[in-house]
Amino acid sequence: MSELLALSGAQAAERIRAGELDAGELFELYRERAAADELGAFLWLEEGSPKQAPAIDSPLAGVPLAVKDIFCAEGVPTTAASRILEGHRPLYTATAVGRLAAAGAPMLGKTNMDEFAMGSSNENSAYGPVRNPWDETRVPGGSSGGSAAAVAAGLAPWAIGTDTGGSIRQPASLCGIVGLKPTYGAVSRYGMIAFASSLDQAGPLTRDVTDAALLLRHMIGRDPCDSTSLPDPGEIELPSAERLEGLRFGVPPELTGEGVEPGVREVFERACATIEQLGGGVEEVSLPHSVHGISAYYVLAPAEASANLARFDGVRYGLREDDGDLLSMYETTRDEGFGDEVKRRIMLGTYALSSGFYEAYYGRAQRVRTKISQDFANAFERVDFIFTPTSPTVAFRLGERTGDPLSMYLSDSCTVPASLAGIPAISLPAGLSDGLPVGVQIAAPAFSENRMLDAAHALERAFGFEGRPR
Amino acid sequence: MPGELSTILDHIERISELDLEGVEPTSHVVALENVLREDEPRPSWPRERVLEEAPEAVDDGFAVPSPGAEA
Numbered sequence: 001m002s003e004l005l006a007l008s009g010a011q012a013a014e015r016i017r018a019g020e021l022d023a024g025e026l027f028e029l030y031r032e033r034a035a036a037d038e039l040g041a042f043l044w045l046e047e048g049s050p051k052q053a054p055a056i057d058s059p060l061a062g063v064p065l066a067v068k069d070i071f072c073a074e075g076v077p078t079t080a081a082s083r084i085l086e087g088h089r090p091l092y093t094a095t096a097v098g099r100l101a102a103a104g105a106p107m108l109g110k111t112n113m114d115e116f117a118m119g120s121s122n123e124n125s126a127y128g129p130v131r132n133p134w135d136e137t138r139v140p141g142g143s144s145g146g147s148a149a150a151v152a153a154g155l156a157p158w159a160i161g162t163d164t165g166g167s168i169r170q171p172a173s174l175c176g177i178v179g180l181k182p183t184y185g186a187v188s189r190y191g192m193i194a195f196a197s198s199l200d201q202a203g204p205l206t207r208d209v210t211d212a213a214l215l216l217r218h219m220i221g222r223d224p225c226d227s228t229s230l231p232d233p234g235e236i237e238l239p240s241a242e243r244l245e246g247l248r249f250g251v252p253p254e255l256t257g258e259g260v261e262p263g264v265r266e267v268f269e270r271a272c273a274t275i276e277q278l279g280g281g282v283e284e285v286s287l288p289h290s291v292h293g294i295s296a297y298y299v300l301a302p303a304e305a306s307a308n309l310a311r312f313d314g315v316r317y318g319l320r321e322d323d324g325d326l327l328s329m330y331e332t333t334r335d336e337g338f339g340d341e342v343k344r345r346i347m348l349g350t351y352a353l354s355s356g357f358y359e360a361y362y363g364r365a366q367r368v369r370t371k372i373s374q375d376f377a378n379a380f381e382r383v384d385f386i387f388t389p390t391s392p393t394v395a396f397r398l399g400e401r402t403g404d405p406l407s408m409y410l411s412d413s414c415t416v417p418a419s420l421a422g423i424p425a426i427s428l429p430a431g432l433s434d435g436l437p438v439g440v441q442i443a444a445p446a447f448s449e450n451r452m453l454d455a456a457h458a459l460e461r462a463f464g465f466e467g468r469p470r
Numbered sequence: 471m472p473g474e475l476s477t478i479l480d481h482i483e484r485i486s487e488l489d490l491e492g493v494e495p496t497s498h499v500v501a502l503e504n505v506l507r508e509d510e511p512r513p514s515w516p517r518e519r520v521l522e523e524a525p526e527a528v529d530d531g532f533a534v535p536s537p538g539a540e541a
Contacts, residue, residue, distance in 0.1 A: 088523060091515050185500045198498045228500050295482045315532050320525030325538025344471065348478065364485050366495030371488075373496060405474050406481055422499030446499075 004029060009158040009211040010238075013061035013104075023062025024049055026157075027106065030064050034109055034155045039131045039140075041150040042109045043069050044077050050106030058104030059218060065105040066156035068113050068147050071097045071202070072191040076107070080193045081125040082115045084337025085318045094191025095223045096160060096202045103218035108156055111146030115339045116309065117167055117195045119143050120411045123402055124341040131398070132175060133469035134436055138395040141171030141411075147205045148175040152469060158215060159205045164196050165297050166390075166415025168203045169427040173390035173439025176429045176467050178456070179205045180212045181415075183446045184422035185230040187216075188223030196304035197228075199297075199419050209428060209456045213238050216449065237450050239457035244280030247455060249442075250383030252287040255414050260392045263433030268389045271430040271440045274462045275387070280455075285379045287386070289371040293416040294409055296372070299352045299365035300420075305342075306349030312337065344405065373421040380445045385455060388414045390427040390439035418443040426456050429465040437467060 004026060007015065015021035027049060034042050054062040067073065070080045072090035079085040097107065114124040122130040122145025130145040132138040133153035140149040144161025148171035151159050161168045163181035172179025180203045187202045194200065204215035217236035223229045251272065256265070272282045314320035314333035321332040338346070352361035379386060391411055401408040418425040418441075425443040432438065440459075444452035517530060526533040 091519060091523070227505055228498070228502065230500065289488075292485050292488065295485045298478060298482055299485075314525055315534055316520075317523035318525070322535060324535065326535045327538070329535045340471070344475065344478075347475065351479075360486065361482065363495060364488075364490060365482075366497060367490040367493040368485050368488065369496040370493050371490070373499065404477075406477050409478070409481075 005154045007157070008207050009063050010214050012063045012157055013059070016056050016061040016063070023054065023056055027062065027064045027108070030108055030156055034150065037155050039133060039136070039149050039153060040112055040128050041130050041146040041153070041155055043079065043081065043112050043127055043146070045109040046107060052106070054104040054106055060100065060104035060214070062104055062106065063157050064108035065100055066109055066111050066147055066150045066159035067097055067107050068144050068159070068161040069110040070113060070117055070162050070193045071160070072193070073097055073107060073110070076110065078110065080116050081113045081127055082337065082339070082342070083126040083319060084312045084333070088318050092191060095188035095225060096219045097191065099221070100160070100215065100218050111144070111150055111159060113146055114143035115342050116193065116305070117143040117162055117164055118305070118341050118345055120166070120170055120408050121396070121401065122146065123398065124339055126339055129398060132395045134176065134395065138397050138436070139174070141174035141391070141395065143167040144205060145171050148172050148177060148179065151175070151177050151205050151207060158207070158211050160202060160215065160219070161205050162192055162200055162202050163419065164199045164301060165419045166412040168205060169415045169425060169439070169441060170391050170412060172205050172427045173429070174395040174437065176437030176465070177205060177207055178209055178212045178426065178428045179203065180216060180426045181418070181424060182216060182220065182449060183233065183424045185228050186220045186233045186447070186449070188221070188226040188229040190223055190225035194308040196301040197308060198304060199301060209239055209453060209460045212426065213453045233447055236453070239453040241454035241458040242461055244275055244278040244455060244458050247385070248281040248283060248383040249275050249385050249387040250285030250379050251282060251387050252285055252290060254287050254290045255388045255417070259410065259413065260389055264389050264391070264393060264438050267431040267433055267438040268440060271459070271463070272387070274459060278458055278462055282387070283383065285383050285386070287372070287375040287379060287417060289368060289375050290417040292368050293372060293420060294413050296365040296368040297416045297420060298348065298409060299361045300369065302345040302349030303352050303362050304349070306346045306353065309342070309346060341405070369420045372417050376421045376423060384444070385452065386443040388441050390414060390441040394433050394436035394438060414441060422446060424449050424452055426452055428456050428460055429467065430463050431465065432467055
């Protein structure tokens, strides 16, 4: 049994296709483990075997998938970890989930998250926090904290999440697994409950780089239901590189200096040395505007969220708190239905968009976004990748940052710039600091996922990160 | 919450120091074009199933409290 748990998603699929492993047995093994979960990683679990048994000759061969609760699935409770959607059963299935199911990965369950993906610790879930399997007094990161903890604890072979400013990469880093945010537009957002539509992207959280490539291969592609999904971004290949000859990694001092804790910097510096041992080059390259990433992000994302979340009004689905006339029904429903962080962002967003402040906040933030994109474009004339720590710190303690939203926001300072630029980035575990995982991030030009995955694969082999939670 | 919002806004206001004269705003990293399709009837969601999700339905539609507020 423990031998089965040691298999990556790709390895398990291979065994099933070879007739050496029964897909139903694997599904039941994970279902039982997830049912016994004490980390709070799941909000809903498949009760029996999958509704439609996948063909064993399908690419993903029936290896079960944990799905962040932000993805709609027909008839399956979908809440985005918010009270306002309690009991909601969507009429349709998100394209990313549907494509993975068609490729042979049935849904194992829905994972916990920060409410509407707003948070970096999973403490903003209306259904309780998720604990980090490496140390249960610590957060798993967020917002895809349930997906990251489930994969790290072996409650699921692999998972998907969404990333708006770091919500796949930061929890992957804090839980010692791989997390990939694709180029904006590579994966359809249809059926993903919207947070900030110009930033949201779905991607995989997996045990290794090969699994991330395999899931991504079956997620991408044009979808007529999402006008921002791009035509044929090109097939994702399984990575095979073992060396980094000829590849240049740019290290921006703005994202690797102040604010990065010493233990994380130590692992990051060792990772830079590993790049050189593999034949790659490491050089300093400036991203001068990236220090303003968090400021711009916390105008743009809340502004978009304040518009997107207007749809939750107690009329068509979800919670209604009735209290007299129509206006007070709207007000009471939203007051009872949304948690504090969601309210904070709606207020920030509406403030930034209000007529007297629009140009000073929203207008300027959009221009900062242009400058951040230009910084990356300039850097990519000199280097192939941007290399940074994924998170400035290791997993912090539950409750440590809940009283100080700004310190919570700053945990995404290394991941937000790539989100604003719409470029792909991957986090992979590079080592431990005081027994807790440290992730490093490789960001690459738009639609160069294959080269990014190859570089991550070579580094993964060299890091030899075998760490698993106790 | 007011104190927290002030702290966040103070941080955000650092972007007021930047010289952004002549910089085009980015609303979206993908160049979006309007897309039109033929206006042809096609099946929609079954009304009963849609109304199952509603907190309150009446006849064939969503029910809402009275707008009230008699002038």
